[in-house]
Amino acid sequence: MESSEQKPSIPVGISACLLGQKVRFDGGHKQSRYCLNVLSDCFEFISFCPEVAIGLPIPREPIRLVGDADAPRVVGTKDPSMDVTDKLHAYAEEVFESHKELCGYVLMKGSPSCGMERVKIYHENGMPNISGRGAYAARLMDLHPALPVEEEGRLHDPILRENFITRVFVYYEWQRSVMEQPTLHKVIQFHSRHKYQLMAHSYEGYRELGKYLATDAPKAPLEEVLNTYILRLMEHLTKRANRKSHTNVLMHIMGYLKRDIDSETKQDLLDAIDQYRTSKVNLTVPLALLKHYLKRHGSDYIKSQAYLDPYPHELGLRNYI
Incomplete structure (x- = not known):
């Protein structure tokens, strides 16, 4: 990003x-x-x-x-x-x-x-x-x-707006990072970076595409893989993420910090995520806290997740979901 x-x-x-x-x-x-x-x-x-x-x-x-x-x-x-x-x-x-x-x-x-x-x-x-x-x-x-x-x-609907703009940025990155000189390795790298973003929209899609890349894609022609993957990804991303699915992703990401944060910090994160789950705050609140600790303790893999910064924060999209 x-x-x-x-x-x-x-x-x-x-x-x-x-x-x-x-x-x-x-x-x-x-x-x-x-x-x-x-x-x-x-x-x-x-x-x-x-x-x-x-x-x-x-x-x-x-x-x-x-x-x-x-x-x-x-x-x-x-x-x-x-x-x-x-x-x-x-x-x-x-x-x-x-x-x-x-x-x-x-x-x-x-x-x-x-x-x-x-x-x-x-x-x-x-x-x-x-x-x-x-x-x-x-x-x-x-x-x-x-x-x-x-x-x-x-x-003008905050959820539909965020969904559309997310998809545009995902497709833009696909065009730049994969399609300019496509390889199966680039598709796998792209998927790895967007796993939690996909999970927020469709857990079924997260599992389906992970399995596809691991089992079917290595045996298929590259052009078929490219067409199948991006079409299925964009179809799954049209499903609207909600508080339940976002909460699931936040908990998964927090799992990368468990060994590096103390119990008080862990409880602060859990409280912020629960406040989001119960509609007391918007998504930016637990995300800001998570990103703060990921910057200190997170691995390169988790810090590279597109879910954390899917588009410029100036758009303010997550202030309303």
């Missing part, structure tokens, strides 16, 4: 309207202050507006999803003969091929092109049917299932 003086600049895709660009059907925007004022310190936002990219004007006739819930078409609300589904899919394929550098993507909620979920799908007669994904977003996520994706509106 870079220090606060060397913040990363992680390439992240974003719906152009969220950056204040006036590209919406009505000529307006949906500027996100959080993305612009906070996340821009760490993310290098690359903006996309698929509707404009496929040639629709500003302003323009609104479009919507119509038809089958599994494969809706994107058509004009006034002129249903205007079908832009294939163009939106093709643009998603173009973005996927030409922007391999992306380590995350922030989408506009409810958009028939960019919505990640719960986008209204209509019957042919104009009545609401069910909900699904925007056509562009759906195709991009199908092509790139490991890419961390979130809707801007959901970033």
Whole structure:
């Protein structure tokens, strides 16, 4: 993890309207202050507006999803003969091929092109049917299932926000530390550094991927290992960590100090962890205490765990979980 003086600049895709660009059907925007004022310190936002990219004007006739819930078409609300589904899919394929550098993507909620979920799908007669994904977003996520994706509106939820940003930083490190010159050894090193971070999200995933790397990966082609590992890791990390799972990880990390701290210090740590478990304090309290003693007594292995510093502390994400 870079220090606060060397913040990363992680390439992240974003719906152009969220950056204040006036590209919406009505000529307006949906500027996100959080993305612009906070996340821009760490993310290098690359903006996309698929509707404009496929040639629709500003302003323009609104479009919507119509038809089958599994494969809706994107058509004009006034002129249903205007079908832009294939163009939106093709643009998603173009973005996927030409922007391999992306380590995350922030989408506009409810958009028939960019919505990640719960986008209204209509019957042919104009009545609401069910909900699904925007056509562009759906195709991009199908092509790139490991890419961390979130809707801007959901970033106002502290747990969802922390989960998404964690995944972006994990994927960024994967791209830098493993994929530039991949080897099985680098995958194992990466996994070793992220073991407790994975445990906080999914104990099952922690056990599954550890077993996979120990038994199946050495016998499989490297490309297969790379694809399997990162996809499974990112799937497990989408599960939301909670106080119970964080408490489990804190106790595991504390185990590395048992032989080096006195009983009074041990009790202080246990009290801080229990205060977190019972919702009396936030996660930063027991973590700060643990990191203080790990700095003095911890092994290189435990001090290198990504869980301890998954992203710049200036983001303040753990102040709310």
